[in-house]
Amino acid sequence: MTVSKTAEKSSEKAGDATRGRKDAAGGPPEALQLGELSEQLGYVLKRAQLKVFENFLRCMASLQLTPAQFSVLLLVEKNPGRNQTEIASTLGILRPNFVAMLDNLESRDLCARIRSTNDRRSHILVLTDKGKAVLARAKKLVATKHESRLNELLGQANREALLEMLSKIANEF
Amino acid sequence: MTVSKTAEKSSEKAGDATRGRKDAAGGPPEALQLGELSEQLGYVLKRAQLKVFENFLRCMASLQLTPAQFSVLLLVEKNPGRNQTEIASTLGILRPNFVAMLDNLESRDLCARIRSTNDRRSHILVLTDKGKAVLARAKKLVATKHESRLNELLGQANREALLEMLSKIANEF
DNA sequence: TATTGTTATACTCTATAACTATA
DNA sequence: TATAGTTATAGAGTATAACAATA
Numbered sequence: 297m298t299v300s301k302t303a304e305k306s307s308e309k310a311g312d313a314t315r316g317r318k319d320a321a322g323g324p325p326e327a328l329q330l331g332e333l334s335e336q337l338g339y340v341l342k343r344a345q346l347k348v349f350e351n352f353l354r355c356m357a358s359l360q361l362t363p364a365q366f367s368v369l370l371l372v373e374k375n376p377g378r379n380q381t382e383i384a385s386t387l388g389i390l391r392p393n394f395v396a397m398l399d400n401l402e403s404r405d406l407c408a409r410i411r412s413t414n415d416r417r418s419h420i421l422v423l424t425d426k427g428k429a430v431l432a433r434a435k436k437l438v439a440t441k442h443e444s445r446l447n448e449l450l451g452q453a454n455r456e457a458l459l460e461m462l463s464k465i466a467n468e469f
Numbered sequence: 470m471t472v473s474k475t476a477e478k479s480s481e482k483a484g485d486a487t488r489g490r491k492d493a494a495g496g497p498p499e500a501l502q503l504g505e506l507s508e509q510l511g512y513v514l515k516r517a518q519l520k521v522f523e524n525f526l527r528c529m530a531s532l533q534l535t536p537a538q539f540s541v542l543l544l545v546e547k548n549p550g551r552n553q554t555e556i557a558s559t560l561g562i563l564r565p566n567f568v569a570m571l572d573n574l575e576s577r578d579l580c581a582r583i584r585s586t587n588d589r590r591s592h593i594l595v596l597t598d599k600g601k602a603v604l605a606r607a608k609k610l611v612a613t614k615h616e617s618r619l620n621e622l623l624g625q626a627n628r629e630a631l632l633e634m635l636s637k638i639a640n641e642f
Numbered sequence: 643t644a645t646t647g648t649t650a651t652a653c654t655c656t657a658t659a660a661c662t663a664t665a
Numbered sequence: 666t667a668t669a670g671t672t673a674t675a676g677a678g679t680a681t682a683a684c685a686a687t688a
Contacts, residue, residue, distance in 0.1 A: 328559045331547035332608070337619060338525050338536050340632055341518045343561070343639035348511045351642060363511050364655095374504035381669060386501045388516070390657065395671060409670095417664045417669040435505070446510060449641060450634055458634045459513055461623055466516035468622060469524060537678095554646065566679065568648060582647095590646040590687045 348446075355441040359434050364389070365401060366438075369431045372407055372421045379418040380409070406430055521619075528614040532607050537562070538574060539611075542604045545580055545594045552591040553582070579603055 333339050352363050361369075364387075371383055384394035398421075401407045406427035409419035423431065447455055506512050525536050534542070537560075544556055557567035571594075574580045579600035582592040596604065620628050 328548045333543050338521045339540055340635040341521055344635040345514045345518045347639055347642045348514055352511050367512055370506050375501045461631045462513040462517040466520055469520045
C-alpha cells in the first residue's frame, strides 16, 4: 500500500458534479473526508501495520532482514532443535511456503537444516555462528532505531498498553 | 497467514537434538517459546490485523464485502463526486489496481462511474441506491457483530485508546 | 506537455494438492 | 497408513511502465 498524495491540479468552476473540490479562490483541492473510516479498527490497524513494517525494513536495510525473516531467526534461536513444521506453524507460515524462506536464510549462512538422527524425515533448525551474530546486530538495530522511535511517539507506558491490547486481539479475538 | 497448530506426534527418547520436545511421560509436545517475539510490536500488530480482518470477513459473509471494498464504499458515500484517482490514493490503492476493484463493485451495481462533464478524462464515483442500502446493512453488521466484539474483549475505553494509538502510528510514524 | 483511466506485467504472499522418503 | 519436507501451482495484493483520450 502506498499512500501517495492525491492529484494537485485541474481547474474548473464549482457547481456541477465536481462541486466542493476546491475553495472559491481556486486553491488546492480539499482533502477527502475519511468519515467513519477513521473509526474502523481494521482500517487503522492495517495502516499502522504497514507503517511499522516499512520502518522496520528501513532500520534493517543494512542487514537485509524482513520482519518475517527476523521472526524466524528469533524463534529458532529461542527454540533450537525444533523442526521446520514446528517453527513454521508457530509463525503462521505454511510449510510449503517456509521452504523458500529457509533456502534463502541457509544460502546466506544464517541458519542450517540438520537431518534429525531419530526421525530422518525431519530437519532440525539451528542458527549458524553468523546467524547468531547477525541476529544480535538485528536486535540492537530494532531496539535503538525501531522500537525506540515507537517509545518516543507513544511513551513507554502507552507502548506497553498497546502491545497488551494487540496481544489480546491476536490471541483471543 | 494461517495459525495452524503444530504437529502432535512422533515418539523418540530425549537426549539428542530433539531433547526437551516432550515431557518425560511422553505427553504432548511442548509449545514453542515465543520469547522476544511477543514483545515485537510489528509481529503482534500483524497477527492482530489478520485476526481482525478474518473476523470482519466472517461478519460480512452475507454481504460478500472485503475490508477494502467496505472502505471504498464508505469513502465514496462520504465524498460523492470525487474521481477514481482521489478515492484510490486516499485509501493507499494504486490507480491501476483500483480498476478491477471498481469493475467488481460496479458489476454488482454497488457503485457507478460517471464521466465528468468538465473534465472528460475523469470518472466521478457515486454509490447506487443498492450500494447505499448494502453499505447501510454493512455498517450495521460491523457495529453489531464486529466492533461490538472488540468492545467486549477490550472495553470501550481501551478500544478508543487503542484506536488513538494506532492512528498516531499510521499518521506520524 | 501533463493527467485520467486503463492494460499489461511482474513480484510477493498466501493457499492447496501431490510427490518422496521416511516412519 | 501417516508425517516431514518438498514441488508445482494458483490466487490475492502490490508495484511499475506505457498507451489512448483528454486537458
